[in-house]
Structures are given as C-alpha cells and as structure tokens.
Amino acid sequence: MATIKEVAQHAGVSVATVSRVVNKSGYVSVSLEERVRTAMRELNYKPSALARSLRRQVTQTIGVLVPQLDQPFFSTLAFAIEKTLFGQDYRALVCSSEESREKEDAYIDILLRQRVDGVVLAPTGHNTENIHRLVDGGVPVVIVDRNLPHVPVNRVLTTNYQGAWSGARHLIELGHCRIALIGSAPHSEAMNHRLEGARQALIEAGCPPPDDMVVVNTLPEFEHSYQSARRLLDRPPEKRPTAIFALNDVMAMGVYHAASELGLTLPDDLSVVGFDDIPAARYIVPGLTTVAQPIYQMGEAAALTLIRHIQDDSLPLETIELETRLVVRGSTAPMEPHR
C-alpha cells in the first residue's frame, strides 16, 4: 500500500505538500495540486488512519459495548448508533460482552488501548470499577438502557418505571386483576424499575400480585421465560393468571409459546404485554401489545451526545430520558365477564 512519501516522490513534491492536498489545509498551487492528485490516483493512495490518528491524537473511533449483539434490542441499538456515527464521520468498534464481567473488562481494556475517542456502553451491571477506568482515562462515556449509580458519565435512559406502570395499568383497565409478572436479571436497574412500576400499578388498583405471580429469572431470555410461563399457566383456571406482563418482548414470546402448548389462545384465554417493541413484536401473531422503547432514538441520542462531549470537554454531564409508549396490538383483550 502506497505511502505519502511515495506519492510525494512520484509527484516530485514534498510530503508536506501532499498532506496539504489531502487535508485541504494551507496553501498549494493549482499546478502542484493537480500533480499530487494524479499521483495519488496512479498509486491508489489511501492515507493511513493509524499514522494520522497517532499524530493528531484522535481516532474518530467510538467503542460500542453491548451485552449481547444477537439480541434484537441490542442489535437494533448498535445499528442505530453505528448509523448515526457514520453520518458524523466516526467509526464504531462494536463489542459484545455476552453479559460476562470478564469480557466486559477485557473489552474496556482494548478500547483504552485503541485510544477510542469515546464509548457508548450498555453495561452488564456487574461492576462499575471498569467504567471508572474509562473516565479516569479521560474517555467520554455515555451509558444507555441500563443505569448505574455513582458514575460520572452521560446517560440515555427511558422511563422504565412509568412505562411498566402504564403497561400494567392497561391490563387493569381491561378488567384484569390476576396478573403475573415475569422479569429477570436482578443486577439490571432497568429491569428492577420495570418490576417496581408494574407492581405499583397493581397495588394502586387493589390487585397486589402474590409472590407466586411474580417470577424473576436470572436471564432475560426466551427459554427461561417459557419455563416460567408454563408453571404459571399450568394451573386450574381459577388460579391461573388472566394476564401476563413480561418485562421484555423476547420473554413475552416465551409466554406465547407456553400458552400455545397448553392450548390457550391469545387474547381470549390470556392477555400478554411485553416491553421494548422489537421488530418481531409486530410480526408475531397476534401482534404483541408492548411498552415501546424508542430504540432507534436511544442509539441516535447516545451517539450524538457522545460526539458533543468529545468535541467540547467542558460540557457538563447530561442525562437524557426518553419516553416509553404503550403500543396496543392484538395480544390483550378485555377480561371475559364469566371469569
């Protein structure tokens, strides 16, 4: 791969002149500019981002660290971030920690070594020490989706509590009272807020969920939720919940699956509400009523906030809270009178 030196030689000028042409900086006569441009073309010259970054002390690269790239919520988020960054002439180094503390730590180390200009982080929540390593290294950080207390970083969050409250409220208004909650990941603040919001709405309505109607799994995945739903639904009708609020959409799919296996039809025999509004929520039959997070806007806001803070390090830290919104589809229906 040709270097700037070779281009300079080939055009019969100094490297400084080539650099000026490449960066459109300083003075360079039209005749020389022309010669340099043809030389670049002939040698198929691509300036080395490495050398440039080393000299300029900026990399135009952002670390994007999510817990699970193969989960719809996070892949959509990563996509939105990547797309926004591209428009602002930044690159994304996408990393997936697989909910593992070790891998998250390892990746943060790598991002520091790569001298990324900033990091968008959906933390596993296992610890905050590694985030301090970034902050101490002078790297601007914005955390997204999951909040972590006591770290001096920017935040893009959604109204998890209120969203869950309105999801539960929706079921109440449809006449349901025997409502089960399926949550997960005790170390995720977002999940905890959702649980609290939903529980609060039920308490307010005079339908406080007994302990056997609230399950909190270790992982927010299909399989766990499916198993939980089987246990919840495999009871005599008068003890069975008439509605289940799964605190993310993938878990709601687990409920669909369990219901179908037990011969229950949605929404007649069971109403289901999810959280997130991943694409599949619309695809599935019946369409999933869910508390939508504005995933795309979250990614966009995170990327733009980060860039703003990179370009002006005197900016005070920001917390952006985006609204969740209840999207009613076919998976919820009024409680049937005879129950």
Next chain:
Amino acid sequence: MATIKEVAQHAGVSVATVSRVVNKSGYVSVSLEERVRTAMRELNYKPSALARSLRRQVTQTIGVLVPQLDQPFFSTLAFAIEKTLFGQDYRALVCSSEESREKEDAYIDILLRQRVDGVVLAPTGHNTENIHRLVDGGVPVVIVDRNLPHVPVNRVLTTNYQGAWSGARHLIELGHCRIALIGSAPHSEAMNHRLEGARQALIEAGCPPPDDMVVVNTLPEFEHSYQSARRLLDRPPEKRPTAIFALNDVMAMGVYHAASELGLTLPDDLSVVGFDDIPAARYIVPGLTTVAQPIYQMGEAAALTLIRHIQDDSLPLETIELETRLVVRGSTAPMEPHR
C-alpha cells in the same frame, strides 16, 4: 494517558526495556522487570495500539461488513464472527452497508485506510469492483452468505439450492401441490439459488408453479412479504395456495401475519416454510418449519478462515460450503384430503 517514555522515566530505565517487559521479548532482569511493572501500574499505562500497529504493520483488526445489522440473520452472524475473533485476539470493526452501494463503497475505503488485516464481507451484490479494491490492496477477504462470481476471495457458503429443494420437497411429501414461492432481491445469488432449488423440486414433482404463484420482491423484508402474501391468499379457496415457501424467515413472518388477518389458521388452512432459522422461528406460534442455515458456524468458519489466510498468505483460496438442514416445526401439516 501515560506513554512508554513516561513509564521508562518513572522506572529509571530505557523505553526499550519497558517494551521488552510489555511484550515479554528479549532479556530483562527480574529486578528491573519488577520496577517496570510497578511503574506501569502506578501510571495506569496502556500501550497505544495505534503506535504499535503503525510500527508492526498489523492491526489485529478485522472489518466486518454486513448489509443490515438490524436483521436477525446478520446480527447473529456478526455476533458469531465477533466472538470468534475475540477468542483469537482480533478486534471487529462492524459496519452496516444498509444494502446501499454507496455506503458499502465508503466503508471499504474506510477499512483500507484503517489498515484492517482482513475483511469478512456479506456483499450487497451491487458490484464487485469495490471487492477488487480490497484484493488489490493485499487485504485477505472472505465473503459469506451471498456469493459473487469472478472475485479471487475465500468463501463461506451454504447449500442454498439443495436446502430450498428439500424445503419444497417437504411440502410435496405432505401432499401439497399448489405452492407459492416468495423470494426477493434479484441481485442476491443466494436468493436466486433458493428460488431455483425450490422451483426445481416442484417441477420434478409435477407441480410447476405458475407465474402468479412466484413473487420476487425488491427487498427481503417483512412488509413486502406481508403484502405479497395478502395478494396470494386473498383468493377463493380453490385458487389459493395451500402452502407458501418464503425464502427467508422474516418473510415467512409476513405470511403468518397475512394469514392471520385473513382468518386462516396455520397449519390447517395453510402450511408455511421459511429459510434461515433465526431465533424467532422457534419463538413464534406455531413454530416455523424452516431450512436452517448454521449461522453461528458460518460466522465462525469465516473468521477462522480469514485468520488463517492472514497468517499465511501463501494459502490457496478456499470455498467452504456448509449444509442447510430442514427443521420441521408446527407450521406445516399434511394437505387436508377434502381440498
């Protein structure tokens, strides 16, 4: 962020010694090593990957360029690649071309400038010129999922033709004959092979699909497929297909949706087969019968092949073909006798 020079000063040694400690290369006495290590710890030293890459002329970074990061197939693929690379001490620069030729071109340019050691590419198929730019730049490439003729690169493909053949065959064996096909993206070789394979199976069985039973949309997405399925199914029963083979799972979801809107129940009124086996294929109700691609293995094979070719540039080009496999779930059933 501390530099090697500062560490050297702080430890009272030369930079060469620090470098030797960092890389465990050459000789260094235990006493000095100890001093260097504490200096590194005290200054929170992280070697600059930029400077190292510049000097060593390798970046340990791989470009991963997919058409749509927010599509389940590609996010799972990217995840698998990223995970495999991490295990081999490589980083992934993940890029999403959004099926756009311009963005694909722009990203290839960026990858060249970033001096990535190699590229895994699921091409949009719009052109091959940009791939030649990579090859000419001496960058090892492996293309995955979609094939492109006449480019000297490695390939990881699946048996699209045979897979589609067996998917169609499955429907034939269940007694179906009025079978519609929904495909897309005329510029994707994978899709074309699937179409051919499916059509061939139908022809062999004496059920050649008439033109109005084969639709090829511009994009392989839910919405397009949903619209197509509406048109296919909104006919009198005797002209309506008894089965639809959608050539990817997301499109199969579109069929589910259309069927449900028209009051048809799966699999009694309509059998549906998909292609890919994305996670949602298992989640959805009824479970989607589909031709599974080994997505994870594809990503793994692509990453490992690439690394092998990076580490030994005398290796001949490889084409790896992985087997697709029919996974029968609840969306297909024998043709009811009365039809």
Next chain:
DNA sequence: GCCAATAAAGTAATCGTTTTCATTATAGTA
C-alpha cells in the same frame, strides 16, 4: 586466566502521517 557465549541494558532508526518553522517568491502599499 583467556575467550566465547550469553545476559542485560541502552541508543537510535523506523512506521506514516501532521504540523511547526523557515525560506523564498510575489503582490500590494506607502
């Protein structure tokens, strides 16, 4: 006790850019 390995450390060149500084030519101004 001498010589050749080997161990241990440092000096300085190098990777490919950008950018400061210096130098010269040219044009504009008093």
Next chain:
DNA sequence: TACTATAATGAAAACGATTACTTTATTGGC
C-alpha cells in the same frame, strides 16, 4: 523604492510504540 503581507513550498520534529544495533557485564569451558 523599500517594506510588509501573503502565497507557496520544503525540512524536520513530533506522535508512541518496536526492534536492529551497540555496548558492557557475567558466566562457563578449557
């Protein structure tokens, strides 16, 4: 005409590592 901006270029010093070369001690074999 002399002087000062400004235009146009190049030389050379960074940026932060790695590594080829030196140099000096230390050890072991004879």
